[in-house]
Amino acid sequence: MQLRKVTAVAATALVLSVTATACGGGGKDSSGSGSGGGKIKIGIKFDQPGLGLKQPNGTYAGFDVDVATYVAGKLGYKPGQIEWVETKSADRENALARGDVKFIAATYSITDERKQKVDFAGPYLLAHQDLLVKKDSTISKGTDLNGKKLCSVTGSTSAQNVQKTIAPKADLRKYSGYSECIAGLQSGAVDALTTDDSILAGFAAQDRYKGQFKLAGLKLSNENYGIGVKKGDSATVTKINSALTSMVSDGAWQKAVTKNFGPADYKNEPAPKIGVIVK
Template structure:
């Protein structure tokens, strides 16, 4: 009977209307707050921050911070996968969704913020200067006049001293900062200038060979890179970092990895960047 069909149709329309609004794309959760596994991009060759061992495991400050954040997000340690990311591919891997988070000495800049979002910073590093042990001729960037500096490829640390500050130093470029440290040890360059945590990490590999100046002259906000649309995830990362500083884990981790370097460590929570 037509009437019954009419009623059935009306009921079907109601059900459709109700279910249509609830349907979501199937696949990975829209926010890392719902994730059960996390894929985190870190560096592979930075002693003290993230170094890949021969067995494929990662160790360093960035790795420990990543574990803490994952734990706060309710992801078990065994469910965290680390992937090595190079500085050039940090944005792409987030945009393409190949990793969920990036903790890889990833400085927050307004330009990068147009592509990805940043939780944190979890630490504000400063550009600093590393010398050979026994060299006391440099107390700040101004004293680098006439010296030979080494900078890694894709870095502008020496250019910032020479170009922006107008200090007449000479600059040598090598593929990585590890190579620069070798040159410094061999006496072929006078100083290496980059983020203090990076320098402290190298210093720790050969404490008697080098000397950290402690002349913080820029602020490098190390952020937790995250997909731009995952605002809730970014806010959850900020809460995790807040707790990491409140419960003393941050201070402990900073001392664990950089405590012997003589670096002036700030154990107070950094000013966050904001998620939107």
């Protein structure tokens, strides 16, 4: 009889111990508070200087990285609790749907088509399609591109947009990546490179290219960069929008712009208003 009482007490203690562990003791936090030593997974690009770049020493740098780090901080996560996940353009919607990441900050333009699959916070940057040319280039408007070699990456519609709208006789050259286009521009193999001005500024701001290139300032399109969140997660969208508002008001947003794009003399737009999409 005495043995049964002791066994019952021990069983009760075991149940209480397991319950306490399950409720709070150091497991991954999914509430967004960052408490309990949890981590947060954030999607970024790994190959875009000035925006999202994995550096040789294993650290990450760029405007998107700075924005995401600030937002994570407002959600309760310290930099050491962030796990960066590479999210290529073609896999961004799937990564959110699978729950691979909590949110994505990766030159992710807000479009009606994408809003059918994911929710967006922001926008946090208004970019434009532009041209990058050599510092001494006389190219200043789209029509100057007729007969000139225009580079863009395979699969991009940027070069076709230039050819369709302002320079029908531009000689399109497609490379596998922007790094190859930049190298071609440096060597003279191409006369101009086109994509979002923020991406162009990021590449031009690299130490090895400083002072060699300039943006033409054509503003051929409006690209509203947003932070992608899993469809239906309105609570996270609200929290991120609040964080972005704080980042602008306390000066951290402009500081990040200057740090990451300044060397390319990037004439950025003012911080966009949250929820306002520029068509």
